[in-house]
Amino acid sequence: MTFPAFxxxxxxxxxxxKLPDQQFLLFATKEEDLKTAETKKLNRAHEYExxxxxxxxxxxxxxxxxSSNIDVPPARKSSEELDxxxxxxxxxxxxxxxxxxxRSPPVRPxxxxxxxxxxxxxxxxxxxxxxxxxWNAPSDQSNPSTPSPPLSADSFKTFRTPSQPDxxxxxxxxxxxxxxxxxxxxxxxSMKVMFKCLWKNCGKVLSTAAxxxxxxxxxxxxxxxxxxxxxGEEDFYYTEIRLNTDSVADGLSSLSPVSPSLASPPSFxxxxxxxxxxxxxxxxxxxxxxxxxxxxxxxxxxxxxxAYQVSPTHNRPAGSGEQKQSHTVLSSxxxxxxxxxxxxGEGKKCRKVYGMENRDMWxxxxxxxxxxxxxxx
DNA sequence: AATGCCGGGGG
DNA sequence: CCCCCGGCATT
Numbered sequence: 001m002t003f004p005a006f007x008x009x010x011x012x013x014x015x016x017x018k019l020p021d022q023q024f025l026l027f028a029t030k031e032e033d034l035k036t037a038e039t040k041k042l043n044r045a046h047e048y049e050x051x052x053x054x055x056x057x058x059x060x061x062x063x064x065x066x067s068s069n070i071d072v073p074p075a076r077k078s079s080e081e082l083d084x085x086x087x088x089x090x091x092x093x094x095x096x097x098x099x100x101x102x103r104s105p106p107v108r109p110x111x112x113x114x115x116x117x118x119x120x121x122x123x124x125x126x127x128x129x130x131x132x133x134x135w136n137a138p139s140d141q142s143n144p145s146t147p148s149p150p151l152s153a154d155s156f157k158t159f160r161t162p163s164q165p166d167x168x169x170x171x172x173x174x175x176x177x178x179x180x181x182x183x184x185x186x187x188x189x190s191m192k193v194m195f196k197c198l199w200k201n202c203g204k205v206l207s208t209a210a211x212x213x214x215x216x217x218x219x220x221x222x223x224x225x226x227x228x229x230x231x232g233e234e235d236f237y238y239t240e241i242r243l244n245t246d247s248v249a250d251g252l253s254s255l256s257p258v259s260p261s262l263a264s265p266p267s268f269x270x271x272x273x274x275x276x277x278x279x280x281x282x283x284x285x286x287x288x289x290x291x292x293x294x295x296x297x298x299x300x301x302x303x304x305x306x307a308y309q310v311s312p313t314h315n316r317p318a319g320s321g322e323q324k325q326s327h328t329v330l331s332s333x334x335x336x337x338x339x340x341x342x343x344x345g346e347g348k349k350c351r352k353v354y355g356m357e358n359r360d361m362w363x364x365x366x367x368x369x370x371x372x373x374x375x376x377x
Numbered sequence: 378a379a380t381g382c383c384g385g386g387g388g
Numbered sequence: 389c390c391c392c393c394g395g396c397a398t399t
Contacts, residue, residue: 344380364390366381368392369381372382
C-alpha cells in the first residue's frame with residue numbers, strides 16, 4: 001500500500017543492482033570463463049559509460065538549440081536546474097542502455113518508430129490488473145525482459161554470485177550470442193528526447209525537463225510568480241519520450257491530445273500503483289495545496305495558448321468564452337481537427353451517482369445517453 | 378464489463 | 389422537439 005515514491009535515485013540504483021547481476025550470471029557460467037568474462041565485461045562497461053556520457057552531451061546540446069526555439073528562454077542554471085540536469089542525465093543513461101540491448105520480439109522493429117508515438121509510448125499494460133498503462137521507451141517494443149542498466153564497474157564486483165544454478169546455459173556460446181553485441185550502443189543519432197506532460201488533459205510536450213517543469217509549475221500548479229523557485233513541493237508529472245529528430249516539429253503540433261489520464265496525478269493515497277517503470281517524474285509527496293489538486297481539470301482550459309493543445313474535444317468552456325485557440329504559437333497550425341470525442345468527463349455522472357435503478361433521477365441528457373448536464377466537468 | 382456519449386434514428 | 393438506442397471510446 002505504500003506509495004512507491006520512485007525517485008530517480010531509486011530507479012537508478014535499483015536497476016544497476018539487479019540487472020548486472022543477471023547479466024553477469026550469463027557470463028559466468030563456467031569457472032574458466034569467469035575471469036575473461038569479467039574483464040570483458042568491465043571493458044564493455046567502461047566503453048559503455050563513455051559512450052553514454054557522450055550521448056548525453058550531444059543531447060544536451062541539441063536540447064539547448066531546440067529549446068531556444070520552442071519554449072523556455074535560454075535557461076539559466078539555477079540550482080534546481082542543475083539538479084534537473086542530473087536527473088535527465090540519469091534518465092538518458094537508463095534509457096540509452098535499455099533500448100539497444102533488448103532484442104525486439106518478432107514484431108517489426110522499425111515500425112515502432114513510424115507509428116504514432118502514442119502507440120510507441122504508451123502501451124496499455126495488459127499484465128497489470130487494473131488497466132494502468134505502463135511506459136515503455138518508444139524505441140523498443142514492449143519487452144518482457146528487463147532492461148540493462150547503466151553499468152557501473154562497481155556493481156560487478158559486488159555481484160559475483162558464482163553459486164547460481166546456471167539454468168540451461170551450458171554453452172559458452174550462448175552467452176556470447178547474447179552478449180557480444182548486446183550493448184551495441186548504436187545510439188540512434190536522430191533521436192530526440194522530449195518530455196511530455198502527464199497532467200490530465202494536457203499532453204504538452206517540451207524539449208527540456210526544465211521546460212515541462214516550468215510548464216507544470218505555472219500551468220498546472222498555478223505557481224506563476226515564482227518562476228523558478230522550487231521548494232520541492234511540486235509534483236512534476238511528466239514523462240520522457242523519444243522520437244526521431246526529423247519529426248520533432250511535427251510531433252509538437254500533431255501531438256495526440258489525449259493524455260494518459262492517470263486517475264488524477266496529484267492524489268497519492270488512492271493510487272498505490274505508480275508504475276515504477278515510468279522513467280521519470282519526481283514524486284515528492286507532501287501536502288498539496290487544494291489548488292494544485294483541482295488544477296488539472298480546471299486550469300488547463302484557461303491556459304490553452306500553445307498550439308500543442310490540439311485537443312479538439314475541449315471540455316465545456318468553463319463558463320467563459322473560448323475565443324482563443326487561434327494563436328498557433330508554433331510554426332504549424334493544428335493540423336487536422338480530427339473529430340475525436342471529448343476526453344470524457346471526470347466527475348461522476350448521473351448514472352454513476354444514482355445508479356441504474358434510479359434512472360428517473362438522472363438528468364435528461366443522461367437519460368438520452370447524451371452528455372451529462374448535471375455533473376459537468 | 379461498465380460508463381460516457383455521439384450519431385442517428387423514430388414518433 | 390422529445391425520447392431512445394446502436395455503437396464506439398474510454399475506463
